[in-house]
Amino acid sequence: MSDAAQKRTPLYDEHVRLGAKMIPFGDWIMPVQYSGIIGEHQAVRKNVGVFDISHMGQLVATGSAAGSWLNEMLTNNIDKLEVGTGQYTFLLNEQGGIIDDLIVYRTGSEEFLLVVNASRADEDFAWLKKHLGENAELENRSEDYGGVAIQGPHVVDLFHALLGANVDLPERNHIVDRNLDRMHISIARTGYTGEDGVEVFFQAKDAAAFWNLVLEKGQELGIKACGLGARDTLRLEMCYPLNGSDLSPEHNPIEAGLGFFVDLTKPKFIGREVLAKAKESGTANRLVAFRMKSKGPPPRPHYAVWREGAPIGEVTSGTLSPSLNEGIGMAYVASAQAKTGTELEIEIRGQKFPAVIEKKPLYKKS
Amino acid sequence: MNVPDDLHYTESHEWVRQEGENARVGITDHAQAELTDVVFVELPKVGATAEARGQIAVVESVKAASDIYAPVKGTVVEVNNALEGNPALINTDPFGEGWIFVLKMDSPDEVKQLKDAAAYRALIG
Known part of the structure; x- marks a missing residue:
């Protein structure tokens, strides 16, 4: 353009x-x-x-x-x-x-x-x-x-x-x-x-x-x-x-x-x-919020979401949270695996990094 | 924008400081300003071999992930582990403490094919 x-x-x-x-x-x-x-x-x-x-x-x-x-x-x-x-x-x-x-x-x-x-x-x-x-x-x-x-x-x-x-x-x-x-x-x-x-x-x-x-x-x-x-x-x-x-x-x-x-x-x-x-x-899928469990690259849109070796969804938004200083994002995942606390893996450049589904919002005022 | 005279530069905005047979590599002041706040650096592994213009590291800002390329052919002999704890060094001191890796060059003459400071200044306008 x-x-x-x-x-x-x-x-x-x-x-x-x-x-x-x-x-x-x-x-x-x-x-x-x-x-x-x-x-x-x-x-x-x-x-x-x-x-x-x-x-x-x-x-x-x-x-x-x-x-x-x-x-x-x-x-x-x-x-x-x-x-x-x-x-x-x-x-x-x-x-x-x-x-x-x-x-x-x-x-x-x-x-x-x-x-x-x-x-x-x-x-x-x-x-x-x-x-x-x-x-x-x-x-x-x-x-x-x-x-x-x-x-x-x-x-x-x-x-x-x-x-x-x-x-x-x-x-x-x-x-x-x-x-x-x-x-x-x-x-x-x-x-x-x-x-x-x-x-x-x-x-x-x-x-x-x-x-x-x-x-x-x-x-x-x-x-x-x-x-x-x-x-x-x-x-x-x-x-x-x-x-x-x-x-x-x-x-x-x-x-x-x-x-x-x-x-x-x-x-x-x-x-x-x-x-x-x-x-x-x-519904078949559900939009969930997640947080990365370790220091690593921040999640980005379109990264694949895995659970127990199987792909279950895709990241729609992701960034490094300036308030929490950790990777956060949202993803559509299979509804059966959309519960808070569910362990996920986010695939970033061919490597999988652990993440966990969190309750929304990810940031709560202290 | 700071463009030190004693360095060599690539079109993809890496800088190179020749140290004998070695090349110390980082990204330029212009590049860090374009990327904005760096929040993560994926360093190469020591011992990894790099082709000239081959992707070798990743620098991530809040907004996006950007590939970093090896300016010359060589073997990684040192990486800046300080960036793992403090990736913002790339923003605050891109030509100093924000260096990313050191390559042992296959042929140190290759550096001469890179841009000098004047040519790089012309590139970034």
Whole structure:
């Protein structure tokens, strides 16, 4: 792919100015790190970090039947959402395979914001448009918005410094609108790191001003600009799935261990029959978390997983955990061998290294 | 980016310090900066023979595993065991304590075929 074909977020110039190492990520060119993945990871666990998430897609659904229509498109139950709240959910194909995982917010009685993966935004939009119901409309607003994730234990202090000591952050999974220096921002209390944090969306033209204000106010709180590298190690320690690696159209949410976000009491949604059957009779494979038992090379996607001399699966995500300082990963393995405590071997360059299935998440706050 | 004048270089970003019949090998400052935080090094075995440009070691960062190639033909006579406990030496001191292995060269003249510092600077721009 040529550089010209790579889409830039409205924060591209800020990343370059900060000396970020830029890499292709789907259609986008994104910062993988600024100062170093491990240092950025630790900043989020101990202080606070800010990530550019402007590449993520924003789809807006409106209309008197928007809610009932989305309830037939998504696995979680829209009816549980009050105005100003959101939920994690899946968009499935007819076979129950995962097209995307996303967060849907009810931003008005008849208005919904879907925050979707960058690499799937166009595909999600096309799929939803194809299945659009009566009295519902859908717009792709991805180009209009920039966004950042601000994550870490100092996030509340940072927002008090930004908005005033008397302004409260929204509660977990809630979204509120605020004004800041003539900028209109939407703040959602959510994240992908396991730390307290927010995702903030704003007009693309305000992106650089907001980003720099956050870095300035966060300076004395130990803030670091963080890239995709730290985003990946942080989410993997929490066993949050990454679409395209741990989730794909070949797997359904039950196999991925994410049935909590599927409401089978709903009478109808795309993929429901397959999921109901999967829930009742079990699935052939299961996404498990594992930890390497000895010092050695870190596990990586596509490495084979063995048990008692037989191959039982494949690694989907793997890295060296900066918090635990050991190799960690997730893998689809045969369901019969997916119990916590099961001894595995991970094949790395022809050699097998011992590992053990662990309970999710792999990292627990002490 | 640091490119010491007294070393030889490969297109795959290894450096070579000639020490008589031996060649001490590591990866360049440019390479470590591209790889980012090194978290694991798979060292070659002492006594292993290496072909020029043959894969001989692996350096892993948080993000990815990268092959390291023997710059010249020879036999491994020494490896840097300190990297097993502290692989980040490759990041902090790539041309010093971050060396990876020493080869006894089959023909020490082979070093002359590698890039000098000026040619390597041109390669990395």
